[in-house]
Amino acid sequence: MSRVRRPPEELFADAREGDRSALARLLSLIERGGADARAIGRLSHPLSGGAYMVGLTGAPGAGKSTLTSSAISHLRSLEIEVAVLAIDPSSPFTGGAILGDRVRMQEHATDPGVFIRSMATRGHLGGLTLATPEAVRLLDAVGREWVLVETVGVGQVEVEIAGKADTTVVVVNPGWGDSVQANKAGLMEIADVFVINKADRKGADQTRRDLEQMLDLGDLGHDAWRPPIVSTIGTTGEGVPEMWEAVLSHRAHAESSGLLEQRRTQRLRDELREIVAERLRERARELCSGDRWDQLTDEVVAHHTDPWSAADEMLAPVDA
Amino acid sequence: MSRVRRPPEELFADAREGDRSALARLLSLIERGGADARAIGRLSHPLSGGAYMVGLTGAPGAGKSTLTSSAISHLRSLEIEVAVLAIDPSSPFTGGAILGDRVRMQEHATDPGVFIRSMATRGHLGGLTLATPEAVRLLDAVGREWVLVETVGVGQVEVEIAGKADTTVVVVNPGWGDSVQANKAGLMEIADVFVINKADRKGADQTRRDLEQMLDLGDLGHDAWRPPIVSTIGTTGEGVPEMWEAVLSHRAHAESSGLLEQRRTQRLRDELREIVAERLRERARELCSGDRWDQLTDEVVAHHTDPWSAADEMLAPVDA
Numbered sequence: 001m002s003r004v005r006r007p008p009e010e011l012f013a014d015a016r017e018g019d020r021s022a023l024a025r026l027l028s029l030i031e032r033g034g035a036d037a038r039a040i041g042r043l044s045h046p047l048s049g050g051a052y053m054v055g056l057t058g059a060p061g062a063g064k065s066t067l068t069s070s071a072i073s074h075l076r077s078l079e080i081e082v083a084v085l086a087i088d089p090s091s092p093f094t095g096g097a098i099l100g101d102r103v104r105m106q107e108h109a110t111d112p113g114v115f116i117r118s119m120a121t122r123g124h125l126g127g128l129t130l131a132t133p134e135a136v137r138l139l140d141a142v143g144r145e146w147v148l149v150e151t152v153g154v155g156q157v158e159v160e161i162a163g164k165a166d167t168t169v170v171v172v173n174p175g176w177g178d179s180v181q182a183n184k185a186g187l188m189e190i191a192d193v194f195v196i197n198k199a200d201r202k203g204a205d206q207t208r209r210d211l212e213q214m215l216d217l218g219d220l221g222h223d224a225w226r227p228p229i230v231s232t233i234g235t236t237g238e239g240v241p242e243m244w245e246a247v248l249s250h251r252a253h254a255e256s257s258g259l260l261e262q263r264r265t266q267r268l269r270d271e272l273r274e275i276v277a278e279r280l281r282e283r284a285r286e287l288c289s290g291d292r293w294d295q296l297t298d299e300v301v302a303h304h305t306d307p308w309s310a311a312d313e314m315l316a317p318v319d320a
Numbered sequence: 321m322s323r324v325r326r327p328p329e330e331l332f333a334d335a336r337e338g339d340r341s342a343l344a345r346l347l348s349l350i351e352r353g354g355a356d357a358r359a360i361g362r363l364s365h366p367l368s369g370g371a372y373m374v375g376l377t378g379a380p381g382a383g384k385s386t387l388t389s390s391a392i393s394h395l396r397s398l399e400i401e402v403a404v405l406a407i408d409p410s411s412p413f414t415g416g417a418i419l420g421d422r423v424r425m426q427e428h429a430t431d432p433g434v435f436i437r438s439m440a441t442r443g444h445l446g447g448l449t450l451a452t453p454e455a456v457r458l459l460d461a462v463g464r465e466w467v468l469v470e471t472v473g474v475g476q477v478e479v480e481i482a483g484k485a486d487t488t489v490v491v492v493n494p495g496w497g498d499s500v501q502a503n504k505a506g507l508m509e510i511a512d513v514f515v516i517n518k519a520d521r522k523g524a525d526q527t528r529r530d531l532e533q534m535l536d537l538g539d540l541g542h543d544a545w546r547p548p549i550v551s552t553i554g555t556t557g558e559g560v561p562e563m564w565e566a567v568l569s570h571r572a573h574a575e576s577s578g579l580l581e582q583r584r585t586q587r588l589r590d591e592l593r594e595i596v597a598e599r600l601r602e603r604a605r606e607l608c609s610g611d612r613w614d615q616l617t618d619e620v621v622a623h624h625t626d627p628w629s630a631a632d633e634m635l636a637p638v639d640a
Contacts, residue, residue, distance in 0.1 A: 307588065
């Protein structure tokens, strides 16, 4: 396969025709950020809006990948096509290949109705906060109707990404209450659907009671929606159709209540704000370098000028 | 006492004459950040450089305040004047009063040779990272020869602040190795002097051996300086004169080796970079608001424009 650099426009046209390797290349460009990522965004935005984004998150070891794989099998049995983004900032970047270590996902590797991709950031100044919506928008623009975004529910950024989906599924395990690895409060807040995975293990009933109680107590900001609790066994696929039904019923609620439109508007506003912040960070990096910067810092050190006057001078080009 | 708003220039002149309440007001303005904080910085910078800054940090409960109080008593017995900044982002802001809850500090409250102040940030966009050097610079400019900055060695920012002192004292306790509350690696890296406080407790000898071993193993980046280890009992003042001797001997080393100049240069460079970043954050906040911002986000949501083109337009004033 030739690795000749092809412009995003060409790759985008091919990806729209169903070329998976062009799609993979575009996602790599998004991971790198910069002008190419922006060009892809500009191409994708007018064509996006048709895909439905499902976030799936939970503590490490909750069985998210297994559950995702079972969900894919279920969707394929219904002849639904799906794209999966696995966000994993802690693992070394896999080079854009299909996740080699996730054996269960490999059964879908040859299915043209499934596209699976791990995501990391390689230099994108906006990090996953910006790279993820850009990737979802691209998958949307090339015609994927369902995009599943799987994240580890530990870091603030990862929980936020999952929470910005159209529907967010939070995966817990029996005995979840004792676990300290997950951002529990954060996860409670973003859940549209709760899944108790590994539900054949001891303590599943107690975990369900705990969740019900938390839902009874808290106004979780979901207005008329009370997150359903579904029990699953990811390894056998038990409960996965019910999980999917719960997602569909949240989708119906979100569409009819105006929640979906609200969320998407907020998502775009947040993204726009983040893009502005990223551009200013780029600008700061440019400004704080070069000969004049060195000179000015020397003058500050020598007390010939003060830091604020020096900053004024460095910032003159952006203070117009 | 009148709370009429007086300009920083007037307060500064009074503070230079020894007016403590003017000094306290100036520090409150620094905590708030913005134009007043910058004005104070501009007044202080040309007059600063005479003070010597000692950072004192360690895990919560290590006895830092008690030790600081004992250190003050020792310095006063040598007729040395001192200012203390207690940085405590976790505690609710005390309103700029002398730390009421630190009983041991109160014995110094009426001593004109001592100035004690707790620091927090009330709106300063640069946070403690910017407010602390600004406060130290002010204390320096009004003639304080020694400034002690006490921080909790937990957060990244707090450890960084302590590490930017001219001499940094890291306070540990017997059995420190088992503690999980402190940023241990960070503390090891910044220590110029180790203090084993509560040295009358079990395990003090072991802690000293552990520290010696770590110093044997690691190139801690201190070149010719090996951090001495001093044992103290803060409540009785035992070991405090030795701690002070260790600080003085590090000062002599730092001054003669060029390390002090190096550190101060780096400190000012870091601060200048941070000021530039803060100003850009202010700018982003301004840009992402107002009618045009609302209009543009609506256009993005309606897919009439894309987020990058909208960002271009919002950023036009700073991209000149």
